[in-house]
Amino acid sequence: IARAGVGIDNIDIEAASEKGILIINAPSGNTIAACEHTIALIMCLARKIPQANQSTKSGAWDKKSFIGTELAGKTAGIIGLGKIGAEVAKRLTSFEMNIIAYDPFVKQEDVTDLGIKMVQLDELFEKSDVVTMHVPKNKHTLNMLNMEALKKMKKTAMLVNCSRGGIVNEDDLLKALSSGIINSAALDVFDKEPLERDDLRKPDNLIITPHLGASTLEAQDKVALSVAEDILRFFDGEIPESACNFSSVKGAEGELKPFLHLAEKLGSAASQISGSLDNLKFIYGERAMKLNLNAVKSAFLKGLLSQILDEKVNLISALPIARKRNILWDDFENPKEKFVDALGIETADLSLKGRVAADGARFFECNGFECDIKVGGNELILSNEDIPGIIGKVGTILGNANVNIASMDVARNKKGGRALTIIKLDEKPLPETLAEIEKIKGISSIKLIFIA
Template sequence: MKILVSDDIAQEGIDILNQEYQVDVKTKLSEDELVEIIGSYDALVVRSATKVTAKIMENSNLKVIGRAGVGVDNIDLEAATKKGILVVNAPEGNTTAASEHTIALLMALARNIPEAVRSLKNKVWDRKRFMGIELNGKTLGVVGLGRIGREVAKKAIGLGMNILAYDPYIIKQQVENIDIKVVDLDSVLKEADFITFHVPLTKSTYHMVGEKEFSMMKDGVMLINCARGGIIDEEALYEALKSGKVAGCALDVFEKEPPLESPLLDLPNLIATPHLGASTQEAQVSVAVDVAKDVIRALKGEMVKNPVNMVHIRPEEYSEIRPFVDLAEKMGSFYTQLRNGRISEVEMIYTGKIERMDVKMITTAGIKGILSNILQTPANLVNAPFLARERGIKIIEKKINQEQDAPGVVTMKVTTDKGVGSVTGTVQANADERIVAVDEYKIDLIPRGNILLTFHRDRPGIVGKVGTLLGKNDINIAYMQLGRKSYRGEALMALGVDENLPDDILSEIRKIDGMENAVLIKF
């Protein structure tokens, strides 16, 4: 496999990649140049300079794109997801650097440091003009409580500040040991003396602060943005700074970078730095190393640490979840080899110990297994949910509480235009996968190798006839399972066979008197 590094990253990251794969470093490539060469690579590593567009990905064979940093707005995530390309980033590596830069800008605002330095260098000694304010006892509004937002809050608490925070996605446990008051956005805007932003740039956060939001703020409020340009409406910010509604603002990021034509740079109450939030030697090494390790994991088919467009499982749960992920994929493949019809709904039902875990990856694996047999587009854990939605397939997850020690059981219930069917599986000791039911038939199948399934009338002689036919054709039976609905009623037989069954043998089996259908399932 080959890896292309198209932006400058720390050599330590490149060295890690080189230990496993061939690495080419080619920076400052245009979109057309990337399109021309990308087909030769399995992975792409970028920082923020390379714009990874749908055009670049369209005819590529990329398996993973690694972003050496946090923000991924330079990567077309929708196109990557549809294509089944995993995107990973390095959200932890620059946490310290970005939070320290935020605090540096906060202090610079409070004490007028850049203007005071500029004045003194112009040989003017004017202490009164640069009277500052203390941070101790002031209220800092933190918008976004991810890793960086929480770290900024901790540092500000150390400075004696009170913290008001807004984050609609925060988990209570993430802040229960930090002296933070979580409120709605309006409360932050109305009550904070300083406001700092730590949210990604998305459709919902683009221009989340504009004329209306400025009108809600205290007169003389001060703002810091070390997150992403575009969160603050720069035209509205210009007016708020000119009027004094906003006493000062510190920006490390801009909507257009470099912002050399921005009128904001002409304002004395604006502090600006050229996107330095993650620009420390330590941070650049850390993000390069982190993303390199994840790219290698992805290429080896292992669980990555920081997926952006795929379900993430906590490391402490992964070892227990993984056998069920493998089982669910096989269940999906089993179902679509057994049955056909236009799928409208897939319901994944979880009981026993598995229902207490995060089952999203198991559900995704089940959908992957289903789609892999019915689509020409390759399905994987990245694009399976997208492909299902695109085809109008409704996905439902249901958890049923049972005794704490009950075995974990997964049931896949599939609705098509030809009816409803189901497959049920479990994982036994030593990660031993089993399919234990097909519809209402109770069985015990090992989802491995070749399995001959027959649906027939429960009458003497049918099993023998199938066995005789397989024996005549030198096909060995590894194991056999039988299930039936009622005495001499409908029945199911599963035979694990060591060899493939040609179509002509399957056709002969189907002609046996009392036989309704025979299907070969391959794993």
Template sequence: MAPKVLVSDKLSETAVQIFRDRGIDVDFQPDLGKDKDKLAEVIGQYDGLAIRSATKVTDKLLEKADNLKVIGRAGIGVDNVDIPAASRKGVIVMNTPFGNSITTAEHAIAMIMSTARQIPEANASTQAGKWEKSRFMGVELTGKTLGVIGAGNIGSIVIDRAHGLRMKVIAYDPFLGQERADKLGVEKVELDELLSRADFVTLHVPLTDKTRNILSRENLGKMKKGARVINCARGGLVDEAALAEMIQSGHIASAALDVFAEEPAKENPLFGLPNVVCTPHLGAATSEAQENVALQVAEQMSDYLLTGAVQNALNMPSVTAEEAKVMGPWIKLAEYLGDFAGQLTDEPIEAINILYDGVAAEMNTAALSSAAIAGIMTATNPDVNMVSAPVVAKERDIDISSTTQTKSGVFDGYVKLTVKTPTRERSIAGTVFSDGKPRFIQIKGINIDAEVGQHMLYTTNKDVPGIIGTLGQTLGTHGVNIANFTLGRRNGDAIALLYLDEQPDNGVLTALRNTGLFQQVRPLQFEVA
């Protein structure tokens, strides 16, 4: 059955056609997002939801979205999506961070030019029949210092364009390495130095707890007298009241803002001030950008629903279509390892460590870790998936860690999962054979070679004679057929992992436990395709 996607905002017909061409059953209702009650009535029918900014994806809406797997936001901002609630529900949230990058960067450059030459005010004055040539004395950009706060995708485009204007560019970005700075041709500086040196300061960072109010009253005061401020990133990055006061005092020469702390911005301390340019969040407002993000979100959602590829997700590691093909068996292995450990663990889990060896270490280990954690969590919550599992683990204060190493044994690569509880550590390792089938290769440090079956039985015992006979006889007496039988032993301890044709009932388990030979007798179940 084809996946079903609802488009509840205004996406282009070309984008909608992409869903159809990819074999997706798409329902195009561009005004539905404005009717939250009607949307809540129908959302349970869909696997995917494609939106812009009009649709509000709230916790209450997600409660009704029982089949929803992915939300695609055409654009970069996801303020209208409750991402934590989506993560708890196991729904991937994607955006399109690059489709409007050029458009937004160009708008920032336009705003820089507008503040330098007072273009909006000069236009209004001239059209009013005035000829105030002497009033609008501007400054050249050539030779001026542009301070870029945030040298990511959009910031780097602004840097490139500023070089074309013969500006000197300095940048502050905690994640900007020296090699990347050299490639961009910028001088990497700390924030205080940028503020004290820049003639123009332009912001290109997301709004987070660390960036909120980054141009605070204190930091605005550190700027050189006569500098100019440009914000085409996010409202909330600038103390707007303080900026207005410093423009009035002459400390800041001018400012240009496309975004505001409260939007739609009907009132603002900057409105009406001379030397201030304001636009209504037009950064991505070009026909090219709107089309690009719509096409991109349709492709991303289709890729995920049809191939499992994850791109530009905000609550899940990205997995390309190529990775999805190669990693499919390894993701399944990670789920099996987690599921095994989860079914055997009866105590609160304190920590999970995942070791990746050889070829497994070269893969997308973040995605593999999500799969392993999901496997563990499904033992107590079957609704958990790769998206929600890390959230659930964090809520339970479980310490998650992973390590990688080069090939260290007979296998090209393997994954080893270790779960720590208040009283013990349990480890299990597995690999993927050349036939693409996951295998368990080690339990409790004891080497084995066991394929994964839907119905399995795990036992531990002292390494003494009679165990195999007891297992076979007891299961046979109760009419349970053994499909595969794997044994392992080390230092006087032994384990057995049996692949059975059916799930053993309580009578079988009780009979085995009553022999007094086994330390553990645990039935296991796995979802095997």
């Protein structure tokens, strides 16, 4: 599902994710357009331009009724310091305004150099001469600007909303404007669009526009191109830059992709080797920690769930399916892993680690035993005693069954102790062949796995 714009509140993201449907939008294409429209509305409020225009066209020459206010030296409060909010801050700074902002996801050190001071919401309402909204519509922001919030603002304050309808309570705003709780407001978005409420068309101190934030020729070209490019990435097997229900890192697709492949293979192997998903843990090495862990986590779960469920699981649906089935896990970041490009997975009875290598994914540790084997195809995993003759007997049985050994890796904890043997096979052995191998004295367990 592709949305040539920012807002996706009219799409059921949860239902789409459960069905493995990718949702993409174009969050950056209309950034400048929405920013400039916000600035335009602020200027219109400060200088009463629409009212003066209407009065002058009607034949009047009334200067006294339209005395405005300067922005220089005033305080602008920006709620939501994402792409659009940051661009608005940049432009209002050029008007010599003092910029304060509220955004729970932005730290002060990130914006100090931009001249922005992060404050709590109540302080923003109390100190701002202009309040402008740049937040998504969700359960936390719905009716965010209600009467309680409006009463905290200055009586001379101006309010602008170019984000989403429903963030400003329209009934409370009309009361605040008519009773002098705030000075004026401008809305580009509404609860219901097209606008149905005639009472919003009447106040002289309320400017309204028909959702024009993204309506520039340049913005329409940008969002169309952005969505088209992401659709092409999707069908080319790449990660779309603007996936809404699958976290990705812009510009890091090439670096992220091998980690996704490794995580999926680790998950697939773990579900075939382990008898339990209890105490499930995902381990991230130094390089993976710098990437998008949500994406890597989805790949782990895709590998795990694809082996144990009869429904199709992909990178989009893996997380919601796991949550729905109450599969719990812990995430553990370990920058001291043996390899910087390592990933690992643990269950109650398994510890398996792999790394990204030049020739693809490789396993380098299984239950404490060091190994080095390229992942893929049929792999026979034996837990056995470190005594002479076992490997030879296994090879003889496989040879008699016309099963060719492609490669082998043997590790032991000490001479004469326990050993782990991983044998890569060109063909899948028959059950009776595996049963014969299992009878060999000194072999305590045997697992045949297949990793695509």
